[in-house]
Amino acid sequence: MTTLPPKDWLHANPQVRTIRVAASDLNGQPRGKRVPTRFAHKVVEDGTRFPLSALNLDIWGEDIDDSPLVFETGDADGVLRPTERGFMPMPWLSAPTGLLPIWMFHEDGRPFDGDPRHALRAVVDRYKALGLTPVVAVELEFFLIDDSGKSLQVPLSPRSGKRRKAAEILSIRALDAFDQFFTDLYDACEAMDIPADTAISEAGLGQFEINLMHQDDALRAADDAWLFKMLVKGLARSHGFAASFMAKPYEDYAGSGLHVHFSVLDKDGRNIFDDGGPKGTDVLRHAIAGCLTALPDSMLIFAPHANSYDRLVPDNHAPTGIAWAYENRTAAIRVPAGASAARRIEHRVAGGDVNPYLHLAAVLGAALTGIEDKVEPPAPITGSAYALDLPQVPNTWADAITAFDTSDRIKRIFAPMLIQNLLMTKRQEMHYMAELTPQEQVEIYLDTV
Incomplete structure (x- = not known):
């Protein structure tokens, strides 16, 4: 379009x-x-x-x-x-x-410099200066929620009038239960020129994921994710229920993530991660190393809210160990299988509650730092990352704020004004969130993030 x-x-x-x-x-x-x-x-x-x-x-x-x-x-x-x-x-x-x-x-x-879209533009400009172009695709998970009562629950299906209180991974029935909503959502994405692709049901109550198609314009990919979140939340309300990208609305079920896949093209349009085989190039490993090295310092971007840290628990579909692997969804950084021409990195740490502009700036900025410094990553893991003795990402909001504040790597990605503004924002939020009950926190995050 x-x-x-x-x-x-x-x-x-x-x-x-x-x-x-x-x-x-x-x-x-x-x-x-x-x-x-x-x-x-x-x-x-x-x-x-x-x-x-x-x-x-x-x-x-x-x-x-x-x-x-x-x-x-x-x-x-x-x-x-x-x-x-x-x-x-x-x-x-x-x-x-x-x-x-x-x-x-x-x-x-x-x-x-305090505008998050300009933060991503600055990172993309660094790639352009080297004759490189990131190709980006975003996967967004969200919940459909009935928030009309005292506790959150799955909405009644408009088709059956029933409430299915169970996780239904890859369930066609779960998608069909809200068929009119998804039909309207895809029509709206078409009207807004948001490249929505596959939809699936996920592991949480009333949880779904929609993938946005890859494109060689990272700013537009972030726009799409930002606009998509706005659209999903607004459209759900017009259907009589809520939609939320908050990281963890239900204590006993998996939370929502926002995964990004990216590769990098040179000036001739060649994927610089592609070595013709399954392992990928040296540059792929350098980019992975940059992402891994920056992970602890970037958690304030990937987990920006009090509720974000409820999602980051072992064995719950949210990576907590700092590691990478081939075709392994327990790792923070995954290299998917498939045709070598499409060799790419999947960054799996962030929650659905992130700012897409800051998220892509942090991911692509960290990868570029690794490429520039020619950093080597540790060996890829095999098996479950949760069962290994790995360095861990910060697991509290306070620790993430400290890591972000003291990081030299973050200073290579973001402008000083944005760093300071974000730190002041999160310290103020942390202070006032401590005065609220968990239920009051959920009420704040449900409609905002």
Whole structure:
């Protein structure tokens, strides 16, 4: 599907009466404005403005205490301009509405370093400077949830009127139970030009996974994941239940992950991980080593919330040991089997609650660091990673914050402003989350992440 220029999209969709302009904050929350269509041309031509601090709010949408972006600098505005994505419909709303993704710049045109989309752009630019292009695919897991009562449960099937209280891995019946929702979801993805591929049922209650097709534009892949999360949550509400990407809504069942597959093309379009056989090239191993080395320091990106750490337990489909392997889903870094031309890395650590822009920046940035430094990884493991004595990822929010704060590797990937803003955000959230019961925490995360 060809993306129309914003002005052409508005002319081609006269039924649209209002638009939303939205940018991602550090938590992946859409921040923006509602604009009548008759004034949309001003946003398209001149951009819009809101405070720089709006991309650095906590999970409740509150300012960060003592942030230099707020009172210290007069809560100054940034200028937000349309991304190359252009307009798209918002099929989960009853009134025809257009969504225009935007990102933040300074008054003089410089990218705002606190914008997570610019963080990923900076990593992609480093690849481009070396004549390299990442090819990325994202797999997203989520739950369909009835949150109308005192406790969370699987929604009633619109087809049968029954509530199936069991995990159903790869169950066609589970997919068919919510057939109309998935039909509407795929239609909406088509309308929004989100390349949704296979859907499966997963190991949790009412849990599903949808894969997004691989593409050689990492920014667009992150856009797709960000927009997909927005779409799934909005569409589920229009069907009478909730959808959530929170890491662990049910204590006794597996949580939701967000896995990313990536390879790297050279200037001639050749996959630099492909050696013609199953093992892959030296560069593949260097990229793996970069990812493994950066794992402990990156956990604040891969597990950004209090609930994230409930998912990271052994023997529960979430990697906790720092290791890699061929065709082994217990390892943090997996090299899938298949045709050598498609040789790639699967990064399996992150939860579904991540910010896709920061997530891809952390993964691709770590891989590039390994490639640049020609780092060698340890030997690949065999068997269950959970049964081996492996170094472990941080298993508490506090430890992840400390690792992120003290990391030289993180400083090679992210701008100092973004690092500081994220640290201030997570320390504030950790302070106030400690005052809430687990149920109150779930209520916060259910609709946000």
